[in-house]
Amino acid sequence: MxxxxxxxxxxxxxxxxxxxxxxxxxxxxxxxxxxxxxxxxxxxxxxxxxxxxxxxxxxxxxxxxxxxxxxxxxxxxxxRPDLTEAREALLRHGLDDGLCYRKEQPDLTVERIFEWLAKEGIQPSVTDGLMPVTQSGDYITGLERLLTRQNEAELAALGVLTQTFGSLLLALALVSDVIEQEEAVSVANADERKQLLVWGRDDELFRVMTAREQDSSEAMTFLEFSREI
CATH class of the missing domain: 3.30.2180.10 (ATP12-like)
Known part of the structure; x- marks a missing residue:
């Protein structure tokens, strides 16, 4: 740059x-x-x-x-010029959300996220395979409703977090104070940690994990300041 x-x-x-x-x-x-x-x-x-x-x-x-x-x-x-467009862009990420692909039993943080989503009327279809999942109309409607509640600052933070985590659902849980930033980063970095256990030290994996932590920290710092008057 x-x-x-x-x-x-x-x-x-x-x-x-x-x-x-x-x-x-x-x-x-x-x-x-x-x-x-x-x-x-x-x-x-x-x-x-x-x-x-x-x-x-x-x-x-x-x-x-x-x-x-x-x-x-x-x-x-x-x-700001078009909050609807911003929400629709985020929704597209949620239709094929990384949190819906389970390679093993979810940890306690993921379970809490799914419990919170259920209370919001959002019940994602999940898979342990590689083929894309198709979400129900109720899931889409619930996610649209949740995104409608996000203001422009929250949408800006969600844009960063969704790209960083590869998951809108994980980002929404963090912005909604369901989980802490450290928990969100831990979930997002789960695959990299497994690869490190198998292959040992890998500088590129460390770079990816560190970047996730930094990017999410910056987004949450922005959001926390924006919520203060």
Whole structure:
């Protein structure tokens, strides 16, 4: 990913029309499509100010060093214009969800997730084989209903978490406080742990597992700040 050098001297927090704007040398941050980075949550805006402030002077940086900014930009420019489209995109992941493919008996965390889903009227079809499962109409309706309850910040976090975990159901359980982040990462990393037991140390597997932990941590940090006013 291309890098740029820090070009600003100061990072401050401005406010306009009830929204909080991280500003570089008194100017608002513009997102890739031209929208201003402005947020309803002061704590989230302050965290983004801190994120930009941590970039050392005259040193190169990449968007990977600005995860809260990146997720906020996705929320503002891609999700906010059409929440329905964002929900439909997530739903498509849920139709072939990684959590529905069981290679062995599920652990206690997965059992808790399925118990919670059942209370929400969502009962996924599961398989221990390789062929894709076909979900029922009731499953789809229940998942649509659950996604409708997610606001734009939750949808932004879910977008990151679903890609990271390979499972919308696992991501929804985390965002809904059914499980903790460590539990979600443990479930998502189960296959890699098994491979490590069989084949021994593998740097690429460690990289994948570490990336999952970092990506999910960034998404949940964004969500936690966004829920504060």
């Amino acid at each position: 291309s890098s740029r050098k820090r070009f600003w001297k100061s990072v401050t927090l401005g406010e306009q029309d009830g929204l909080f704007r991280p500003e570089l040398d008194g100017r608002p941050i513009r997102l890739p499509k031209g929208a201003v980075l402005a947020l309803s949550s002061r704590p989230l805006a302050q965290a983004i100010v801190a994120e930009w402030s941590r970039i050392p002077e005259n040193e190169a940086f990449t968007p990977e060093q600005l995860p809260l900014t990146r997720i906020a930009g996705t929320m503002i420019e891609r999700i």
